[in-house]
Amino acid sequence: xxxxxxxxxxxxxxxxxxxxxxxxxxxxxxxxxxxxxxxxxxxxxxxxxxxxxxxxxxxxxxxxxxxxxxxxxxxxxxxxxxxxxxxxxxxxxxxxxxxxxxxxxxxxxxxxxxxxxxxxxxxxxxxxxxxxxxxxxxxxxxxxxxxxxxxxxxxxxxxxxxxxxxxxxxxxxxxxxxxxxxxxxxxxxxxxxxxxxxxxxxxxxxxxxxxxxxxxxxxxxxxxxxxxxxxxxxxxxxxxxxxxxxxxxxxxxxxxxxxxxxxxxxx
Amino acid sequence: xxxxxxxxxxxxxxxxxxxxxxxxxxxxxxxxxxxxxxxxxxxxxxxxxxxxxxxxxxxxxxxxxxxxxxxxxxxxxxxxxxxxxxxxxxxxxxxxxxxxxxxxxxxxxxxxxxxxxxxxxxxxxxxxxxxxxxxxxxxxxxxxxxxxxxxxxxxxxxxxxxxxxxxxxxxxxxxxxxxxxxxxxxxxxxxxxxxxxxxxxxxxxxxxxxxxxxxxxxxxxxxxxxxxxxxxxxxxxxxxxxxxxxxxxxxxxxxxxxxxxxxxxxxxxxxxxxxxxxxxxxxxxxxxxx
Ligand code: SF4
Ligand code: SF4
Ligand code: SF4
Numbered sequence: 001x002x003x004x005x006x007x008x009x010x011x012x013x014x015x016x017x018x019x020x021x022x023x024x025x026x027x028x029x030x031x032x033x034x035x036x037x038x039x040x041x042x043x044x045x046x047x048x049x050x051x052x053x054x055x056x057x058x059x060x061x062x063x064x065x066x067x068x069x070x071x072x073x074x075x076x077x078x079x080x081x082x083x084x085x086x087x088x089x090x091x092x093x094x095x096x097x098x099x100x101x102x103x104x105x106x107x108x109x110x111x112x113x114x115x116x117x118x119x120x121x122x123x124x125x126x127x128x129x130x131x132x133x134x135x136x137x138x139x140x141x142x143x144x145x146x147x148x149x150x151x152x153x154x155x156x157x158x159x160x161x162x163x164x165x166x167x168x169x170x171x172x173x174x175x176x177x178x179x180x181x182x183x184x185x186x187x188x189x190x191x192x193x194x195x196x197x198x199x200x201x202x203x204x205x206x207x208x209x210x211x212x213x214x215x216x217x218x219x220x221x222x223x224x225x226x227x228x229x230x231x232x233x234x235x236x237x238x239x240x241x242x243x244x245x246x247x248x249x250x251x252x253x254x255x256x257x258x259x260x261x262x263x264x265x266x267x
Numbered sequence: 268x269x270x271x272x273x274x275x276x277x278x279x280x281x282x283x284x285x286x287x288x289x290x291x292x293x294x295x296x297x298x299x300x301x302x303x304x305x306x307x308x309x310x311x312x313x314x315x316x317x318x319x320x321x322x323x324x325x326x327x328x329x330x331x332x333x334x335x336x337x338x339x340x341x342x343x344x345x346x347x348x349x350x351x352x353x354x355x356x357x358x359x360x361x362x363x364x365x366x367x368x369x370x371x372x373x374x375x376x377x378x379x380x381x382x383x384x385x386x387x388x389x390x391x392x393x394x395x396x397x398x399x400x401x402x403x404x405x406x407x408x409x410x411x412x413x414x415x416x417x418x419x420x421x422x423x424x425x426x427x428x429x430x431x432x433x434x435x436x437x438x439x440x441x442x443x444x445x446x447x448x449x450x451x452x453x454x455x456x457x458x459x460x461x462x463x464x465x466x467x468x469x470x471x472x473x474x475x476x477x478x479x480x481x482x483x484x485x486x487x488x489x490x491x492x493x494x495x496x497x498x499x500x501x502x503x504x505x506x507x508x509x510x511x512x513x514x515x516x517x518x519x520x521x522x523x524x525x526x527x528x529x530x531x532x533x534x535x536x537x538x539x540x541x542x543x544x545x546x547x548x549x550x551x552x553x554x555x556x557x
Contacts, residue, residue, distance in 0.1 A: 002337045018464075028476075053479050060476035062553055064458075068468035075473060076464060080553065089397065095334035095344035114333055117326020120343055122486065123268075126398045126456070128550035131482040137326025194463045197549065199455045200397055208463050 002094040004087065008106035011178035012144055013084050013205035014164065015187055019212045021171035023063055023077030027163035031059040031081070031142075034162035038147045040112045044135035056133045058082070058142040059163055076211055079172065081163070082129035082142035083196065083204035084108050090121035090130060090141075099139070106178070106205060107146055112138045126200045149174070177205050268399065269489045270543035277321035278389060279535045281350075282411065284313025285382040286419020288357045292379030294423075295372075303364040309422065311354070318350055342395055346388035353381035386415045393542075400450035401546045406443045413439045414507075414535055421511065421528050430515050433531070437508035440538065444500060451547050451557065461552045472555030487548035488556050496545055499537060507534025 035058055036043040045055035059081035067073045084101075088108050091099045098114035099121050101107070110121075115138040122130040122139065130141045145161035148154060158165060164172045175184035184207075187193065193207035235243050287310040291297060298306060322328045337344040357378035363369040390411035393402040417432035458472075459465025511527035511534075547557045 003340045054477075054481050056482070057477075062462075062472065062476050063474035064462055064464060065471045065473040066464050066468045067471070074467065076462075078462060080476075092340040093343065093392075093395070095337050095341040095347065096330070097333070097337050114330070115327065116330045116334060118334070118343065119324070119326070119486065120341075120392070122482070123396055123548070124398060126461075126549045128483045128487070128553055132326060132486070134482070139326075196463055197456055197460050199460060200549070210463065211467065213467075 002091050002097050002099055004091055004101055005103040008086075008101070008103055008178070010105045010176045011084075011086070011205045012105045012107055012149070012175070013177045013184075013207075014081070014144075014161070015173040015175070015177070015184045015193060015207050015209060016079050017171040017173070017191075017209040018076055018078060019171075019191075019209060020169045021061075021077040021079055021167075022169045023061055023075075024168065025061050026166050026168060027079060027172060028057060028059050028061060030162040030166035032057055034145065034148065035140075035143065039143050040110070040140070041133060041136040041138060043140060044133050046134055054134075056131050056140050058129075058131070058140060060128075074211065074214060079163075080127060080129070081206075082108060082125075082144075083127060083202070083206035084142075084144060086203035086205060087201060089124040089126075089200075089202060093120045093124045095120070105176075107144045108141070109143055109146065110139050110141055112136070115139050126197050126202065127204075144174075177207065268543045268546040268548055269486050270540045271324050273320045273323040275536060275539045275543065277317040278411075279317070279532065279539050280313045280320075281317025281389070282386055282415040282535070283418040283422060283532065284310045284315075284317060285353065285386050286415035286417070287422040288314065288353065288382040288419070289379045289416065290419045290423040290425065292357060292360060292375040292377075292382065294375070297364055297370055297375070299364050299368045299370075301365075303361065306423065307357075307361040307365065310357075314350075314354065342388055342391040346385060346392065349381060349385040349388045353378060353385050356381055383412060383415070386412050397454075398549050399546050400454035400456070400549070401447040402542075403454075404446065404450060406439065406446060410436070410439045410443045414538075418531060418535065421515075421524070421531055424521065424524060426515050426521075426524070429527075430512055433508050433512050433515075437504065440504065440508070447545075451549075454549070456549045456552065458552045458555065461549065472553075475554055483550055484554065488551040488554060489544055490556060493545060496541060499541055503534050503537035503541060505534070506530045507538055510534075 032043055043056040045053065047053050048055065059079065062078040062080060064076045064078055065073050066076055084106055088101055091101050091108060095118065096114045096116055098111045100109060100111065102109065117132060117137040117139065119132055122132060130139055133140045148161060149159050151159060160174045164174045173184050173187060175182045177184055179185060187209065188207045191209040193209050195204050196208060287306065291306055291310065297303065322331050325331060334344055334347045338348055356374060360371055360374040360378050363371045387408055390408040394407040397403050413432065413436035417429060417436040420429040420432050458470045462470050464470050510530045514523040514527040517523050551557045
C-alpha cells in the first residue's frame with residue numbers, strides 16, 4: 001500500500017553527528033557489505049575495475065567546506081542515507097505498492113518483487129536516498145538494516161544497523177525518535193538536532209547534529225606539532241661528535257626541508 | 268532531469284493522439300466509415316505507440332500490470348487507468364462510427380473527457396514533484412492540455428480552432444518558461460537548507476561521495492545542453508507555434524496542414540526535451556550543482 005500510515009507506533013531512525021564524523025567512509029562499506037548479501041537483490045557495480053566505475057550504494061558521504069563571515073573555513077563530512085520521512089513523498093508516488101512505510105516502526109522499504117523500476121520514487125525523494133540498481137532494474141534504498149535490528153541470530157550488540165555498528169567515531173546513533181525519553185531523542189534535544197530541507201515538507205525522522213563551533217581553531221591548528229618535533233635536538237656523545245664533524249666539512253648541509261634530488265635530477 | 272527519449276516520445280505522441288480522440292469524441296457531425304477508420308487508426312497509433320514507448324524506460328517492464336494497483340495515491344497509477352478507460356471507450360465509439368454508421372454521442376463525450384483526463388494525469392506525474400520546482404506549478408497541466416488540444420485540432424483538420432488553440436498554447440508555453448525560470452529560487456531550497464549548515468556560513472561542495480558518476484547524477488543532475496537552452500526555446504517555439512499558424516493562414520490550409528502538423532510535432536518534441544533538460548532536481552544541490 002502506498003498510502004502513508006496516519007502515524008507509526010515507533011519512529012526508528014538515525015541521528016548523525018556532523019561534529020564527530022571524520023569522513024572515513026567506513027559506514028559506506030559496512031552498509032554495502034551487509035546489504036549486498038542480505039535484504040533483496042545484491043547491490044551491483046558497473047565497470048568496477050574499469051575506466052568508469054559506478055555502483056549502487058545506500059549510504060554516501062559528502063564533504064562540504066563552510067566559510068563563516070569571519071574566521072577560517074571549516075570542513076564538514078556529511079553522511080547521507082534514507083531519512084525514513086514521516087511524510088515520505090517517495091511512497092505515495094509509487095504506482096505498484098512496492099514502496100511502503102511500516103506502521104509498526106516507520107521504516108520505509110521497497111518490496112522488490114513488486115517494483116517495476118519506474119524510478120518515480122527516486123525523483124520524488126529530495127535527498128537522493130534512492131538508487132536504481134542497474135543490474136536488477138529495481139529500486140534500492142536504506143532498509144535501516146531491518147534484517148539486523150530484529151535479528152535474534154545475531155549477538156545483541158550487533159542488533160543495530162551496520163553503519164552504526166561500524167562507525168569508528170561514534171557519529172551514527174540508532175534508536176526510536178518517537179520516544180522522547182530515548183537516548184537518540186535526548187541527544188537531539190541537547191545538541192539541537194535538525195531536519196534537512198525542512199521546506200520540502202517531508203518530516204524526516206533522521207536528525208543531524210550540527211558541528212560544534214570551533215572557537216579555538218587558531219590554537220588548535222598545530223595541535224599535533226609538539227608530537228612531531230624531533231625528540232633530541234642536540235645529540236650528545238659519539239653522535240654529537242659526528243654531527244659537529246660533518247657540519248665542519250665543506251658542502252651543503254642536507255636540510256630535511258630541501259627536496260631530495262634523485263640521480264636523474266642531478267644530471 | 269535526464270531527457271530520456273522514450274519518455275519524451277511518449278508524452279508528445281500520446282498527447283497528440285489523445286488530443287485527436289478528444290476532437291473526434293465531441294464532434295457533433297463525426298466522420299463515418301473509411302474516413303472515421305483512418306482517423307481512429309492515426310489516433311490509436313499515436314496514443315498506444317506513446318504508451319508502449321513509456322514502458323521502455325521501466326527496469327522491469329514485465330511487471331507493468333502492477334502499476335494499476337495504487338490509484339488512490341499515485342498519479343502514475345491513475346494515468347494507467349485513465350489511458351485504458353479512454354482507449355476502450357473511444358474504441359467502442361469508433362466501432363459505431365466505422366461499422367454501423369452510428370454516432371453514440373454520450374460515449375463520444377465520455378471518451379473525450381477520459382482522453383483529457385489521461386493528459387492531465389500524465390502532467391500531474393511531473394507537477395506533483397516538489398523536488399523539481401520548475402515542474403511543481405499549476406501551469407504544467409495547463410501546458411500539457413493546451414498542447415494536446417491544439418495538436419489534436421491540427422490533426423483533425425480544424426483549421427480555425429487550431430490557429431486559436433496554437434496561439435493559446437504558445438502563450439502558456441512562454442508563461443511556463445518565464446515563471447519556471449524563477450521556481451528553484453522561489454522554492455527556498457538551497458545548499459544551506461539541504462545540508463542544514465546555513466547558520467554556520469556559506470556552503471561549498473568540497474568533495475563528492477564518489478569519484479565516478481552514479482544513478483542520481485545521470486538521472487537527476489542533467490546539465491549538458493542547458494547552455495543552448497535559449498536557442499532551443501526559440502527553435503521549439505518557432506516550429507511548434509509560429510510556423511504552423513503561418514502555414515494554416517495560407518490558402519489551401521489542408522495541403523499546408525500536413526507541413527504544419529509535422530512542424531508542430533517536431534516543435535513539441537524539442538519543447539519536451541527542454542522540459543526535462545532544463546528541470547533542476549534539488550538533489551543536485553548536495554553535489555553543488557543544479
Ligand atoms: S529520505 Fe527519501 S527515500 Fe527516504 S523516506 Fe525520505 S523521501 Fe523517501
Ligand atoms: S521504482 Fe519501484 S518502488 Fe519506485 S515508484 Fe517505481 S515501482 Fe515503486
Ligand atoms: S541503516 Fe543499514 S541500510 Fe541504512 S545506511 Fe545504515 S547500514 Fe546502510
